[in-house]
Amino acid sequence: MICPICRHGETVNGEASVTLERGSTTLVFKAVPAQIxxxxxxxxxxxxxxxxxxxxxxxxxxxxxxxxxxxxxAA
Ligand SMILES: [Zn+2]
Incomplete structure (x- = not known):
């Protein structure tokens, strides 16, 4: 798809890291499937x-x- 943020790029399949913080918990997920x-x-x-x-x-x-x-x- 065309990127809705910059409106120039196109998204491609890739992997990204996601960091989540909840109170005193910090979680990092690696190799999350993403469109980049x-x-x-x-x-x-x-x-x-x-x-x-x-x-x-x-x-x-x-x-x-x-x-x-x-x-x-994947859950
Ligand atoms: Zn973009």
């Missing part, structure tokens, strides 16, 4: 992936995880 703009570098994630990350973050918060770096896995 080849002009400005903006990263876009599908709803499905966003939901999956948020769900995994919630369970990490519930477990009292302070910091965790993990490879993204």
């Amino acid at each position: 703009c080849n002009n400005c570098g903006e990263e876009y994630f599908s709803d499905e992936i966003t939901q999956s990350i948020l769900k995994q973050a919630e369970s990490a918060v519930a477990q009292g995880v302070q910091i965790d770096v993990r490879q993204y896995k």
Whole structure:
């Protein structure tokens, strides 16, 4: 798709890291499938992936995880 931020680039399939902070929990997901703009570098994630990350973050918060770096896995 055409990037809605810069309106010049086109997004291509790639992988990105996502960092989430919730209270005292910091989570880093690596190798998250993303659409990345080849002009400005903006990263876009599908709803499905966003939901999956948020769900995994919630369970990490519930477990009292302070910091965790993990490879993204589809839930
Ligand atoms: Zn862009």
